[in-house]
Amino acid sequence: MLFLRVLASVACVLGLVVPGAAVAAPAQTAGSSASPAGSSAPSADEDAATGVVVIGASGLTLSDIGPERTPNLWSLVEDGASANLAVRTLTPATCAAAGWLSFGAGARMHSVDLTPDWFSPLLAHTSCPRMVDPVPASAAEAPEAEDPDAAEPSVDSDVSDDPEVPAGTPVAAGPATFEDFERVLAANAGSGYGADPGVFTRAAEDADWCTVAYGRGAAYAAADEEGRVETWAPTTSLVTDPTGTSADEEDEQILDSCALTLIDAGTAADPTWEPNAWHAWNDESLGRTRTGQIAALDARVGRVLEQTPDTSDVVVAGLGDADYPSRLRAVIAAGPSYEPGTLRSSSTRQPGLVQLTDVLPAAIGEVGLESEGTSPADFLVDPSDDAASRMDDLVADSRKAGTVHTHAQTFSVLLDVIHYVLTIALAILLLVPVVRTLRTKTPRTLTALRRYGAWVCFTIGLLPMASFVAGILPWGRVPAPGWGLTGAIALGTVALLALSVAGPWRRTWQGRVAAASLVSAVVLVVDVALGSRLQFNALMGYNPIVAGRFYGLGNQGAALFLAAALLGLGIVSARLLDAGRAVTARLLVAGFAVVSVFVLGNPAWGAKFGGTVAAIVGFTVLLLALFRIRVSILRLVLIGAGALVIIVGVAGLDYLRPPADRSHFGNFFGQALDGQLIEVITRKLEANLNIIVINPALAIVVPLSVFTVLFSLGYLKRYRTTAGLARPWANTLPPALAHPTVHAGFLSAAIALGVGLVITDSGVAVPATGAMMLVPMLVVMSVGIDREGVGRQGVDREGLGRGDVDREGVDCESPSATTVGGVSR
Template sequence: MLFLRVLASVACVLGLVVPGVAVATPAQAVGSSAPPAAGEAASGVVVIGASGLTLSDIGPERTPHLWSMAEDGASANLAVRTLTPATCAAAGWLSFGAGARMHSVDLTPDWFSPLLAHTSCPRMIDPVPDTAAEAPGADDPDAAEASVESDVSHDPDVPAGTPVAAGPATFEDFDRVLAANAGSGYSADPGVFTRSADSDDWCTAAYGRGAAYAAADEEGRVTTWAPTTSLVTDPTKASAGEDSAQILDACALTLIDAGTAADPTWEPNAWHAWNDESLGRTRTGQIAALDARVGRILEQTPDSSDIIVAGLGDADHPSRLRAVIATGPSYEPGTLRSSSTRQPGLVQLTDVLPAAIGEIGLESAGVSPASFVVDPSDDAASRMNALVADSRKAGTVHTHAQTFSVLLDVIHYALTIALAILLLTPVVRTLRTKTPRTLAALRTYGAWTCFTIGLLPMAGFVAGILPWGRLPAPGWGLTGAIALGTAALLAVSVAGPWRRTWQGRVAAVSLVSAVVLVVDVALGSRLQFNALMGYNPIVAGRFYGLGNQGAALFLTAALLGLGIVSSRLVDAGRAVTARLLVAGFAVVSVIVLGNPAWGAKFGGTVAAIVGFTVLLLSLFRIRVSILRLVLIGAGALTIIVGVAGLDYLRPPAERSHFGNFFGQALDGQLLDVIARKLEANLRIIVINPALAIVVPLAVFTVLFSLAYLQRYTATAGLARPWAHTLPPALAHPTVHAGFLSAAIALGVGLVITDSGVAVPATGAMMLVPMLVVMSVGIDRERSSTMTPEALR
């Protein structure tokens, strides 16, 4: 009965508090840009796409037209991730037009097979005008090849020529695009804007190949299309022979493919052949030509229209953040962000078109709504420097995150092997009898080494406080920031009375780490963003809230730290204080983690509720059984599903992935979502098996090296090779409860989160070194008084 009362109390508090906060969205989460300075809404929007363009390419001398737009409007970095690690121009345009991530395929004729066509980016082609099916040369391979090869990017100085009649056009074999995306798990709808134009009486004009890809419906048909070189005429009037002084005001939405910032058929999997350094002058010339092209388009755009320039895809490998600049009546000078990222200076590729048409009062059914927010700033140079620094940070983290992870894996392997050897009876006997001073030094230096190892994951987050992205060598800047972060955590461990014991030092850094993570998430997740163990905007898996690895570190730090502190309170006869401390920490943490406006962590919140409840039960001296664990898990899952339901009731543009997940479940996509999460776990195991191996190694270290097996008669025989050498780090029942609650929470995270295998692996990178430190530095006299019966 006491167990049921505790569980009911926790569920009642969390069920009342969490939903109440979940519906409250901070001002920085969603919204729209400030009202136009002139007080009038824009009459239309012109989107100019240029794959490969980055903010670092833009400068007052190199790109005067683009720089002028950046001075007068809002700028941001653009995450262009689609369904592959690097986004080709065709995939970028398709995803941009559908408002969802899409694959691209090669639609060139069968007889046209350029060199390395099977590995390079799909070559984009012109759609076939409906009125030109019998045009001269339609059956001539040479003429067709010339059509495939012609593009404005190859001739940047094309003069204004004869008006080109334009109108409907169609892509042949467009069903191949649909087939390629059928099993992607994303419900992309290529025809969504075309149908909106038909039903809502607003039209879309497309210029150039990429624009045609974006405007094509599910049958490959483009309502109004013309080559980019035809921008001297209005495509809606040219066929009727009418003259037009203003050619970009005929449709509310105008899409223009201005070319790419490099070769459009670059090799996505080449690490060195296609990048900024190797392209050199070629890319410099492309950027200059692109700016000139944008300048000519700006001359033909009415002042009443919004203008957006976006780097809709990559132009080299590896992928990087690209540029987006928005100017016009809807945008004041400042830094741009979108409702899906909630990060200043960051916009997602699939948000650009829904947000752009939303600013001029248009809506498109079937596209996930999005909105833009402008953070005002009058100093263009300062905000561009800050955005370029953010982009460099993202690129550096994207490049070195795998290296950092492998480094931690290797250190963990070495630690496990060292413990297995050093704790063998013959080795310990030799050290004790022949080199006692060496043994003492080994214990001291080994403890500090393990302690420092356990701080490295958290130091990766603390490094985000420093502006290392502005340094000339950001890679070395990141290394120095991690070193300083580690030093700061070491300083915390020796800054107070807790420095006298290893348990006190572990508790201090653990609770400080947990508090830092919770506060950061509540303030916008800036430390999670662009962290080596956080999330990266180039990967574009998450943009705000608590990531899987951050959640793992939080669960480990909070539960282990609270277990140690509670053990001291219980020993001092203050058990009630210990219970209130854990309960208060649990409520605040779960509110922050489970709030869709803050942590937005579905699986992590469930794991946190389970872990804190297990620790509370131990403080109430209630034994944790399998049945009770199942009841706790079911209650936690019910609470978080209720929060997701409340989030679903908010307007679509304001929902987090909590509400989106609830909507997918209502639409019958629950099994698809679960399958995608399982696939993500398997992908991690295949791509990074070193990380997956950490989990069984951690189990080995805890079970053997930390004497967990010898606590029970049935398993004591397995620990016989380490007889009389295993340190009783988990001797105190409350410290053991903290460890057990952390282990259970990490196990729940493994099962319920996407990429869940990273949760226990990351938690072990902090948990195991800290337990080793507690084992090496434990008070031997105090431990010897703990009998096996007392430990149970």
């Protein structure tokens, strides 16, 4: 008990020093007058919302909405808050049924075909599962209908006299049950996401509030674990008027019978679209068909709005995809709880972005309804009165997400191929026969290869970081966003090149590498502290369509940071040590380490579990080298264990915060306490294996990088037991790692990337991504002509002859005789 009190006290102090709410400082909590989302009592404020109506429309995007195309939806945009909606579930593209199930459970779910065995739609084995109506309780004993649609109850404008049905609901509404709903539970039993279809039903029973569902999708969301829906009616009871008296307001049905009303307004295309047939199901091919769907959808929304009381919140959400590939969809929230602006959820921490699983718990939380046991999300609003401007920003963000989602794999393969070519070319160019021929017959060719090859390798090493720097430019607004992204990456590369030659460090290749590396590391750390906007929608960052991470430092960003920071610090520390400034070198590394680990490991900023452990290990190894303390296997294990203990402690502190404020750290700690640790670890291992299967080219980068470093850069010849393996490249291997401190920087980076491989999810990508920057920079340091070194050592500018001293002062003829700064080692 005393330990928990101390832990809680430390958490409170951290909350004051580094408040998690700082990420959302500009925003205001939606419906500040409403009770928090964990309270079952409605707010006493007269202006607070008394209920919420959620209208689901699978496939709806913000680009579909406009003042003329969709006047009803546009009125909601003007009066409320809007955002892009990430609809990722357990498949790359989300069918309507999966979207509704995930929406209702507050967790990602699979969808299955619940149609009767005798009913088999065309291409049922590949298309989205056809949603069916639940069987009303009154029809449970009726003869089985030949058509699933025949189970729809009749529509009546009168209200029900059944005491179990909330007052004010139509006579068509009542209890209903899905047949074979256990198939849904079986399909999601091993997903690892803890999906619980009955969570809202139990919450409603415990807190004494009710839910009414209209339409098939709404029934999927409102069903409990047995497939039972307490109050259900077809959507036709809302969007059509069989009595022909809708002009009379007294005959209008008002949606105020329950605190929560779920309505399936249809989809933006055929609900049984083919997820894998991109040529048949996309915005371009659907053309006028989709335009008509959107117009009809807007008309249905307008009809629902006419029946919604002014005291209720209205949330319109595109709960799923309606074409391939998956894209961000639309979410709009209006009513007493929301002011005009840009919406975000506490789980994404990104302005203008909400997760599918956050919509329902956050929406009911704004009206003071109980939502425990579901996604602990809150809605927040960045106020803005200019609807057109914020819509343009959101559409641009959606286009960026789609472009990155489309081209991320291509960019990764491009870097892989470049890495392969670099490795093969370097191995060939350093072979003894090749070098001997170049030196004797074409010395100028050798000089040109060294000079221009160094610049090419340097540019290659900057490409990964340039993909992050590209986020500074608004390339999503150009007519062709793919070309805009290409141009932004090119400009980012040029900017990094300019920085590397803009100061006194430009005179040597080690100085240029150190400048580019440290600038990259600083930019990544600052970006994470400011909200991770460069990580967001980056080719090597994270994409909201994939919805794996929304804030903090991603795996590939962490890999680049580790490689850049540790290599750059190693080079700078070597220069400081040679100048007799050992204390300055140690303070520099220690200070950089403290700030970086604090930002990366802070749940309010970096929230990076494995990356922070890897960073602690890497910085500690480099500091031990600066203090001339030998790094043994035992010490390395102790360092890793200590780093793990620190991060677990931070996760425990994060867990003590309110659920809506927790980061990945706190959620992981909670899963461990709930006995889900094995499931989480299994899911992470599966993610690693999946990367190897779907992107084997990336996995091959790791052994190629080992080959490049060990052989081409002369690492093996440092040790007598492995020197024999480097004989094919005898007298040609450049000593890029000759300086012990530069070597320590490289070694600490390699160890940190290895720790990232073991401890992070999708860890295979960590060393592979780090190698994309680390290996080209090491090659640059090896083959580049150092003008300062040439002038100091008196080496022939036309190239290095056999037995000459290269730019680092190392006798190429004798691997054992090396000098550093003129002092023999």
